[in-house]
Amino acid sequence: MEEKNRNVTLTYNEGQDAIDLPVLDGTLGPNVVDIRSFAKTGMFTFDPGFLATASCESKITFIDGDLGQLYYRGYPIEELAEGADYLETCYLLIYGELPTSEQKKEFVYIVSHHTMVHEQLAAFFKGFRRDSHPMAMMVGVTGALSAFYQDSMDYTKENDRSVAAYRLISKMPTIAAMCYRYTNGLPFMYPRNDLSYSANFMHMMFATPCETYEPNPVLERALDRIMILHADHEQNASTSTVRLAGSSGANPFACVAAGIACLWGPAHGGANEAVLKMLDEIGDVSNVAAFMEGVKAKTHKLMGFGHRVYKNMDPRASIMRRTCYEVLDELGLQDDPQFKLAMALEKIALEDPYFIERKLYPNVDFYSGIVLSALGIPVSMFTAIFAMARTVGWVSHWNEMISDPHQKIGRPRQLYTGAQRRAFMPIDQRK
Ligand code: SDX
Numbered sequence: 001m002e003e004k005n006r007n008v009t010l011t012y013n014e015g016q017d018a019i020d021l022p023v024l025d026g027t028l029g030p031n032v033v034d035i036r037s038f039a040k041t042g043m044f045t046f047d048p049g050f051l052a053t054a055s056c057e058s059k060i061t062f063i064d065g066d067l068g069q070l071y072y073r074g075y076p077i078e079e080l081a082e083g084a085d086y087l088e089t090c091y092l093l094i095y096g097e098l099p100t101s102e103q104k105k106e107f108v109y110i111v112s113h114h115t116m117v118h119e120q121l122a123a124f125f126k127g128f129r130r131d132s133h134p135m136a137m138m139v140g141v142t143g144a145l146s147a148f149y150q151d152s153m154d155y156t157k158e159n160d161r162s163v164a165a166y167r168l169i170s171k172m173p174t175i176a177a178m179c180y181r182y183t184n185g186l187p188f189m190y191p192r193n194d195l196s197y198s199a200n201f202m203h204m205m206f207a208t209p210c211e212t213y214e215p216n217p218v219l220e221r222a223l224d225r226i227m228i229l230h231a232d233h234e235q236n237a238s239t240s241t242v243r244l245a246g247s248s249g250a251n252p253f254a255c256v257a258a259g260i261a262c263l264w265g266p267a268h269g270g271a272n273e274a275v276l277k278m279l280d281e282i283g284d285v286s287n288v289a290a291f292m293e294g295v296k297a298k299t300h301k302l303m304g305f306g307h308r309v310y311k312n313m314d315p316r317a318s319i320m321r322r323t324c325y326e327v328l329d330e331l332g333l334q335d336d337p338q339f340k341l342a343m344a345l346e347k348i349a350l351e352d353p354y355f356i357e358r359k360l361y362p363n364v365d366f367y368s369g370i371v372l373s374a375l376g377i378p379v380s381m382f383t384a385i386f387a388m389a390r391t392v393g394w395v396s397h398w399n400e401m402i403s404d405p406h407q408k409i410g411r412p413r414q415l416y417t418g419a420q421r422r423a424f425m426p427i428d429q430r431k
Contacts, residue, residue, distance in 0.1 A: 177204035232393030302365030
């Protein structure tokens with residue numbers, strides 16, 4: 001960050017006292033007021049939900065919510081979704097630069113040779129009910145990775161951080177596919193190193209030991225693009241969870257498990273699953289008007305719409321919408337009823353003053369569920385796919401934070417509005 005010796009002066013105590021707070025400039029986006037010295041006023045700042053708070057400095061991802069812009073390490077998401085693949089994007093997010101062909105070859109080799117999990121990890125699944133939600137299993141099994149990699153858990157060392165990053169990025173698809181297979185009583189499929197990252201995931205999900213499986217290249221590319229779109233998104237709730245957990249020195253497997261738990265919520269990564277449930281609940285275009293009345297009466301939300309940062313179209317939603325058309329065309333599902341219903345909902349919402357006034361536009365989750373459905377992925381697995389894709393973002397932010405020499409444990413304060421001091425009362429005196 002650049003300090004240009006510009007301050008904002010805050011007066012308090014009826015103007016008797018004042019404090020100068022430096023303004024810091026970023027490369028792009030809003031400047032920040034550095035309030036680290038604010039506590040000497042004897043007060044705290046108050047910002048539940050962090051609507052106006054920058055929790056850290058970062059060089060990884062930039063979002064402009066008004067312009068609908070999303071850059072990974074400065075590259076627009078539209079250009080990456082078009083020209084890169086997911087592992088190239090992982091390399092970019094972790095190391096800050098797009099890989100040369102040599103660097104990419106080595107990165108792909110390392111990632112594909114870390115995709116197997118310890119054979120004993122498979123035993124964890126036997127403890128889950130067959131109808132467990134995949135995210136419940138993802139949280140548990142990812143956290144359990146901490147029990148298998150004691151050999152590389154000194155994260156003050158760059159090498160240990162790098163090995164942990166490879167392991168998490170490589171093994172998440174294997175674990176996600178194991179969740180799906182276990183739920184359906186299917187044998188686990190071992191990864192195949194000859195397949196791309198996304199094709200390997202499709203293999204582990206849909207192949208059977210009884211015959212060879214060749215993924216459809218159009219569907220493989222669509223899944224890879226979905227992974228790119230979900231790879232990172234600045235300081236969203238789950239990434240902030242990973243940063244806060246990591247700030248105590250917790251190992252990255254436990255931190256990513258915490259991120260998965262946060263992502264599960266329907267206001268965050270669980271929204272793609274909630275969108276499909278909403279479409280099923282609406283059922284037919286003829287029910288849309290009544291459903292929208294309920295949204296305006298605040299009895300329910302229009303899932304897949306709205307965003308804390310985007311007050312314009314989420315650029316990922318536009319790319320996802322195009323991917324929808326590609327996949328449905330490839331599968332001959334142009335008349336997919338859910339897609340048609342989603343298009344009707346989107347059209348109505350984009351023309352309705354209620355949504356326009358509140359700047360509620362489709363977000364990435366509005367279309368992703370329809371594409372995932374068309375790829376044959378069950379609704380219950382949608383957020384697990386989101387977690388698989390977002391792992392590289394979580395790992396990149398964890399690594400950026402841990403390697404910052406000035407990082408401290410995250411420990412916010414509060415506005416206390418509870419009871420004043422009072423004396424203990426023995427139970428026989430309580431009424
Ligand atoms: C993701 O942070 C990220 O970057 C997240 C993410 C990522 O990549 O990590 O982009 C992924 O989580 C996308 C968001 C997925 N969630 C949903 O689609 C769930 C539905 N959306 C909402 O829950 C909501 O829009 C949030 C949680 C996404 C954002 O909520 P905010 O910023 O706290 O806004 P708010 O709740 O204060 O809403 C402002 C107004 C309110 O109305 P009023 O009180 O002003 O009358 O808009 C209304 C809200 O009621 N509103 C909605 C709505 N979202 C907000 N009304 C109907 N339907 C909605 N979806």
